[in-house]
Amino acid sequence: MTTASTPTQGRGTRVAVQRFGTFLSGMIMPNIPALIAWGIITAFFIPVGWTPNADLATLVGPMIHYLLPILIAYTAGHMVYGVRGGVVGAIAVLGAIAGSDLLIAQFNETQxxxxxxxxxxxFIGAMIMGPLAAYTxxxxxxxxxxxxxxxxxMLVNMFSAGIWGFVMVVVGFYPVAWLVNGIMTVLGNAVKWLVETNLLPLTSIxxxxxxxxxxxxxxxxxVLTPLGTQQAAEEGKSILFLLEANPGPGVGLLLAFTIFGIGAARASAPGAAVIQFLGGIHEVYFPYALMKPILILALIAGGMTGVTTNMLLGGGLVAPAAPGSIFAVLFQTARDSYVAVILSVVLSAAVTFVIASIILRASxxxxxxAEEAGLDTFESAVSQTEANKGKSSAALAGLRSESVDDVAAAGVGAASVLTGKQVNNIVFACDAGMGSSAMGASVLRNKIKKAGIEGVTVVNKAIANLDATADLIITQNQLTDRARGQAPNAIHVSVDNFMNSPKYDEVVDLVREQHHGGA
Known part of the structure; x- marks a missing residue:
């Protein structure tokens, strides 16, 4: 096994932010179904809903105020310390909920x-109390x-958890409730100021x-999910759910590559557009943006257009759209917001398409x-923004990866790295373990099945859940450092695009050789 070079300080900062974001995602993503259920109840049964029902509308408050924070706290605690951590985390967040209610009641008495x-x-209280209670x-x-x-x-385990749950309830009731109320007030006022001053589109930058x-x-x-949920509970919808989930900018970029791109990027862009827009897996357009970092300006312009449209027309969703598919967005659109939301997607896609097309045409x-010279650029610019070029006949396979365990040369690179370890368990890993990694695992699983190879499992996981059972881990370039940190003894292969990397064929060839002696 070769070892990775020492990360630079910039890369270390990026990895730390990614790891923090992944941990937050791990708390929220498994509970998205509960948010969706709450959104459906809100959309149908509140007074301005599709089918107002005063009795069923009484579900809205308890779900958002108690059920969802407790679920998030339990999930966070479980991530840290299994069921025991989850139970203590769920106990602890109730203190933050009750403490917040008391502070607000005391304030309202004076108003x-x-x-x-x-x-x-x-929500933020749950993200604090769940991990804190479980870690302690x-x-x-x-x-x-x-x-x-x-x-x-059993006696010690039960009483220790119960007593510590009591302690953490008190911690949540006093300092954490006060802290979170202050944070939510500051963030809420900041968002309100951005809306009132018409500066909310700048968040796309x-x-x-x-x-x-x-x-x-x-x-x-x-930030966005807690604030958006708070706003939706008060107003029936929130524009904040669309700041990140809008699929318009991504599909606009991919359509520009479909028409004006060249080489491997143009060939794969149509399929990527379908997956991004309909499937909601936004990661598939990232390599296209990073191929030419100036294209990020097109995405920013498209995002700002979508936000501006929703601001002017009052568009919003009743709950988060996850994944960011057009179907999920429309499903969560508030009753009075369909025109605004649809226009925001269409216009953001159009603006991104026009600007990206100009950039692609100019270059x-x-x-x-470069293509005629036998070169094609389809690179990642997260850790290395300079061009990584390979032969156009094997554009992706020839790209140089950040990972020294990656395929170094087309055709033989994978074998030179992988032959020292028997591969029986292959894991695709991404941030949440639900989107792009599931897609990549499906692609490789089908290739292995067609090759007649048995006894090899291909699964997808969140990077935070990687363990020693993985023999080979496949990640996108930007995430390989974190994956190696979670599973240092596994073989790590980096790809630029989970959809159609030629490295999959090299992995299949290696596994076939190991299991069937090259037959």
Whole structure:
């Protein structure tokens, strides 16, 4: 096994932000079905819903105020310390919920009836209390691990968790409730100021590049989802759910590559557009943007157009659209927002398409000259923005990866790295383990099946869930450093695009040789 070079400080910062975003995503993503269920109830049964029902509308408040934060806290605690951490985390967040309610009630007593504050929903409190309670419970358990007399284990385990849950409820009730109420007030006022000053479209300057560099989870799940849910509970919809999920800019970029691109990028762009727009897997357009970093300007312009459209026409969703498919977006669109939301998607795609087309046309002669010389650029610019070029006949396979464990040369690169380890368990890993990694796993699984290879599993996981059972891990270039940190003894292969990397064929050839002696 070869080892990776020492990461630069910039890369270390990027990896740290990605890891933090992945942890936030891990708390939220498994609970998206609950958010969707809440959104359906809201869309149908509140007074301005499709089928108003006062009785069923009483579900809206308890779900958003109690159920969803408790689910998030349990999920976060479970990530840290299994079921035991989840239970203590769920107990702890109730203190933050009750403490927040008390603070608001005390404030409202001092205010006139027409200036009352509404409830603060403890999404951020759950993201704090869940991991905190679980980490501290895990640390406490280590103090008496192996020191409990036989027969008293269950007694100690039950009472220690119960007592520590009580302690964390009090911690949540006082400092954490006060802290989160303050954070939500500041963030809410900031968003309100951006809306009132018509500056909300400027958020695309941060969000669109963050998406391309896999840094969006910290923004989306740490800020936009809690604030959007709060706004939707109060107003029935929120524009914040569309700041990151709008599929328009991505499909606009891919359509520009479909018409004006060259080489491997143009060939794969139509399929990527279908997957991105209909399937909601936005990661598939990132390599196209990073092929020419100036194209990020087209994405920013498209994002700003979509936000502006929704601001002017009052568009919003009743709950998060996850994944960011056009179907999910339309499903969560508020009753009075279909025209605004559809226009925001169409116009954002159109603006991105026009600007990206101009950029691609302006560099077309240079790109064609490079292609005629046998070179094609389809690179990642997260950790290395300079061109990584290979023969056009094997454009992706010849690209140089950040990972020294990656395929170094077309045709033989994979074998030179992989022959030292028997490969039985292949894992595709991405941030949430649900989108692009599932797509890549499906592609390779089909290739292995067609090759007649048995006894090899291909699964998809979140990077945070990688363990020692993986023999070979496939990630996108930007995420390989983090994957190696989670599973240092596995073989790591980096790809630019989960859809159709030629490296899959090399992996299949290697596995066939290991299992069938090259037959």
């Amino acid at each position: 006139p009836a027409d200036n009352q504050l509404g409830q603060i929903h403890m 419970m895990k640390w406490l358990d280590r103090l008496w691990d192996g020191r409990i007399k036989a027969g008293f284990e 941060l969000i669109e590049p963050a998406k391309v560099f896999f840094l969006n989870n910290a923004i989306n799940h740490g 077309r002669k240079r790109d064609l000259a």
